[in-house]
Amino acid sequence: MAEKLHVQLEELQEEILSMADLAREMLSGSVEAMIAQDAEAAEEIIVRLGEIREMNDRLEERCYQMIALYQPMATDMRKIACGLKVIASSDRIGRYGKDIAKMVEDISDKPHLAHMLSIPHMAGLVLEMVDDAVNAYRTGDLSYIEDFSRRDDAVDALRYSIFREAITYMMEDPKNISRCTDYIMMSRYLERCGDHAGKIAENVHYMVTGEHIEIQ
Amino acid sequence: MSDNTSLLTISGLNLWYGETHALKNISMEIQDKKVTALIGPSGCGKSTLIRCFNRMNDLVNGCRIDGTVRFHETEIYADGADPAELRRKIGMVFQKPNPFPKSIYENIAYGPRIHGINDRAKLDGIVETSLKKAALWDEVKDRLHHSAMGLSGGQQQRLCIARTIAVEPEVILMDEPCSALDPIATAKIESLIEELKKQYCVIIVTHNMQQAARVSDYTGFMYMGDLAEFGETVQIFENPKNELTENYITGRFG
Numbered sequence: 001m002a003e004k005l006h007v008q009l010e011e012l013q014e015e016i017l018s019m020a021d022l023a024r025e026m027l028s029g030s031v032e033a034m035i036a037q038d039a040e041a042a043e044e045i046i047v048r049l050g051e052i053r054e055m056n057d058r059l060e061e062r063c064y065q066m067i068a069l070y071q072p073m074a075t076d077m078r079k080i081a082c083g084l085k086v087i088a089s090s091d092r093i094g095r096y097g098k099d100i101a102k103m104v105e106d107i108s109d110k111p112h113l114a115h116m117l118s119i120p121h122m123a124g125l126v127l128e129m130v131d132d133a134v135n136a137y138r139t140g141d142l143s144y145i146e147d148f149s150r151r152d153d154a155v156d157a158l159r160y161s162i163f164r165e166a167i168t169y170m171m172e173d174p175k176n177i178s179r180c181t182d183y184i185m186m187s188r189y190l191e192r193c194g195d196h197a198g199k200i201a202e203n204v205h206y207m208v209t210g211e212h213i214e215i216q
Numbered sequence: 217m218s219d220n221t222s223l224l225t226i227s228g229l230n231l232w233y234g235e236t237h238a239l240k241n242i243s244m245e246i247q248d249k250k251v252t253a254l255i256g257p258s259g260c261g262k263s264t265l266i267r268c269f270n271r272m273n274d275l276v277n278g279c280r281i282d283g284t285v286r287f288h289e290t291e292i293y294a295d296g297a298d299p300a301e302l303r304r305k306i307g308m309v310f311q312k313p314n315p316f317p318k319s320i321y322e323n324i325a326y327g328p329r330i331h332g333i334n335d336r337a338k339l340d341g342i343v344e345t346s347l348k349k350a351a352l353w354d355e356v357k358d359r360l361h362h363s364a365m366g367l368s369g370g371q372q373q374r375l376c377i378a379r380t381i382a383v384e385p386e387v388i389l390m391d392e393p394c395s396a397l398d399p400i401a402t403a404k405i406e407s408l409i410e411e412l413k414k415q416y417c418v419i420i421v422t423h424n425m426q427q428a429a430r431v432s433d434y435t436g437f438m439y440m441g442d443l444a445e446f447g448e449t450v451q452i453f454e455n456p457k458n459e460l461t462e463n464y465i466t467g468r469f470g
Contacts, residue, residue: 002467071426073453073465210455 005070009079012062013137016083016090019055020134020200023090026052026097027130027193031123033104034186035116042104045097052094059087075207082207086137089196093130096189103182113179117165119186122158125151126190129197136204145201148215155194162187223248223387223417224269229283231264233276238264240441242283246434248386251409251418253432253449255425257464260438262421266389269419270306271299287387304331307380311392313372315364315379320347320356323364323375327383342382349415350378351408370401374408381412388412390420394427406431425465429453437461 026045033041063080066072072080129151136144166180198215205213222245231239239261246252254262264273271292273279285292292302304327315323324343333339343360347353352374356367364375373393380388390409394402409431412418422428428435429449436446437458445458456462463469 005467073425073429074456074462076466077454 020090023094026094030097030100037108042101045101056091078207082203085203126194133197133200159187159191225286232280234278250433252434253428256438261441306387307385308389321360346378346382350374387417
């Protein structure tokens with residue numbers, strides 16, 4: 001029976017990793033669509049929402065079933081606990097991708113302002129955090145996440161600087177308001193995705209060591 | 217865990233059955249008014265260990281013990297220590313319910329009588345209190361003089377617990393107390409253990425890890441005569457430090 005649980009735990013992790021990959025694609029795809037102002041590419045992301053929602057419900061249910069059937073303990077229990085958090089964070093990251101994709105159409109009738117402020121740079125940092133958190137989950141190697149607090153600070157600082165910069169553009173010319181509001185929203189979504197990467201990292205740390213840490 | 221509530225202090229305890237080294241250098245402290253569970257694969261020494269606490273192994277041929285078991289400040293294996301008195305203070309409940317083939321009342325009154333209590337009113341009081349503490353009173357109060365053998369397995373086991381309580385022990389040892397019971401009877405014993413620990417020190421040997429996790433405050437994992445890991449139950453089941461413990465509780469062996 002334990003053997004069966006361990007096989008199922010491996011399958012569960014594989015499927016959660018596919019979900020995390022999908023979330024990552026939705027986020028990176030939406031950033032690219034935004035930069036390129038490509039409404040068609042954005043539409044392709046928006047339609048994937050159903051897919052990630054289905055994975056979220058199915059995998060979460062699977063975790064609960066495994067708890068009910070096997071009463072897992074120690075690392076087995078921690079793998080499921082961590083899995084649930086990775087599922088929840090991946091769902092959120094995918095949805096932020098969809099939210100960003102939805103802004104593309106709004107913004108595509110006028111060229112970008114000031115190369116989108118620091119948004120492409122910020123998006124790069126956030127996507128790296130998502131990749132490293134997921135890699136840590138895939139491999140159990142905590143070196144991927146060891147400087148996450150510092151990286152999270154850098155992302156927060158960028159969000160603030162984008163906000164300040166956007167305000168100056170809006171004051172300069174009210175015609176900038178609509179684009180700048182979208183930039184502020186987008187930087188906010190990206191920052192939240194960085195936080196979710198941090199959540200995944202915290203839970204991978206717990207899964208591997210049994211100790212809780214806080215990334216802030 | 218070394219504080220002034222530890223009731224039993226075991227140090228450097230070794231036990232041999234003939235040539236077999238069954239307990240290897242066990243040291244642990246057992247806290248009063250807490251439940252301590254011992255888990256481990258069959259033959260790991262957990263039953264042997266709790267039988268050391270009330271000298272039940274004295275009766276086994278070829279059994280040799282060294283090291284110390286201190287109960288309060290008294291060494292229980294010291295020359296001149298009285299095993300009968302020790303067993304009154306440290307009672308035991310076995311895997312298979314073993315009521316005497318007598319009435320429910322007599323099962324409980326037997327121990328106190330042996331210890332010299334013959335006053336009827338006093339015995340009545342002990343029977344009632346013991347049955348209440350064992351959560352059996354309401355089920356048997358109208359048939360105290362019926363045979364104990366007519367009770368269900370779970371009721372018989374609670375009767376055995378009541379019988380143990382009747383002589384006012386300080387420690388209750390339980391060796392697989394639920395393994396012969398169905399899930400409902402098991403749940404009753406488990407909630408009873410929860411009650412008992414308010415007043416007694418309870419030590420339970422169990423094969424059922426979920427049971428250990430549910431009822432105990434401290435858990436010891438034994439493996440081939442060693443106490444491989446001993447700590448707070450939550451820590452043992454959430455984040456064991458010893459790889460053997462980890463492998464056992466996640467079902468990778470055993």
